[in-house]
Amino acid sequence: MSIASLTDPITPQGGHTSFDNLDHWMQGRTLYGGASALIAYTAAVRAFADLPPLRAGQVAFVAPTGPEVELKREIVRQGRNVAQVRSEIWCEGKCTLSAFWLFGTTREPNATHPAARVSDWPGPPEEAEATMTGKGPAFIQNNFELRKAQDISGRGEPVVRRWARLADREGLDPVSELILLGDVLPPGAMRAMQRQGPISSINWSFNLLDTAPETRDGWWLSENASQHAAGGYSSERLRLWNAEGRQVLDGMQCVAIFG
Structure with a gap:
């Protein structure tokens, strides 16, 4: 399965992870950006299972990402409503992707303004x-x-x-x-x-x-x-x-x- 090749190898423990059959997700010499971002996001939510819903993400594509990686993730801060998590992909001892994820619970709104159609x-x-x-x-x-x-x-x-x-x-x-x-x-x-x-x-x-x-x-x-x-x-x-x-x-x- 195409999606499974990106997500199945990811464990809650992170660390060294090997991905197989990624040729169909490549963009030149690196993994397609959306695929590598999904790996980083999946590593974060599997490591910390009780996170509130995702609200925002900041992803830096630092260098080409290949099939042999080390997955790193940590909770930078977790408050009553908001959790901020960093996850990174490392290849051959160098960071190739760094992501910062913002998770937040739903609160009683004090402002409501829908996006334009x-x-x-x-x-x-x-x-x-x-x-x-x-x-x-x-x-x-x-x-x-x-x-x-x-x-x-x-x-x-x-x-x-x-x-x-x-x-x-x-x-x-x-x-x-x-x-x-x-x-x-x-x-x-x-x-x-x-x-x-x-x-x-x-x-x-x-x-x-x-x-x-x-x-x-x-x-x-x-x-x-x-x-x-x-x-x-x-x-x-x-x-x-x-x-x-x-x-x-x-x-x-x-x-x-x-x-």
Whole structure:
């Protein structure tokens, strides 16, 4: 099973962990960012079973991550309502991913303001045209289904929007599902690049707007939008909505633009 290859080897004890059959999760010479973030998150929640719901995450992609790792995690602080947990992936004696997870209980609200509905609604995923079939890196071809959610193509407004779902979601809780697919699209700055060249995610920070997200038939509307690109880097806003157009995740990312 595809998902099991990422999560089954992870134990509450952490430490040295070996992953098999990860070729279909690779992005060049490293593990796809969403997959490595899921490993770090799973290591945290399996080590500390009584954590409240996840509210936010900050993930730094430090160096390429391979199949032989050491998993480290610790509770930095745990209060009455909020727990903050650090988890790291180490390969060959060096840190390759560092993540900080914020968990928090639900409290009586003193402020209520729902996120705005998605603008430029592309229509339901069931009516959208498939895209990237047989194209792109191995992790997309083997693990995701993508469908068009915008009319533009090629250079133009630096926004990439697609319907996305995992081909195999069996046994995966909704929060882990969002972590796994939250980084699936290329940066919006891709549409502003003067020529083709490699790109690399450096970090990813996100807030969960719903601790128990739901959608229809596994489809999520994913959008990466470059807010500013210069000097070889792009500041990106990453958002996810469910199939009804309700936002469930709001994030930011720094991306290196080479070439």
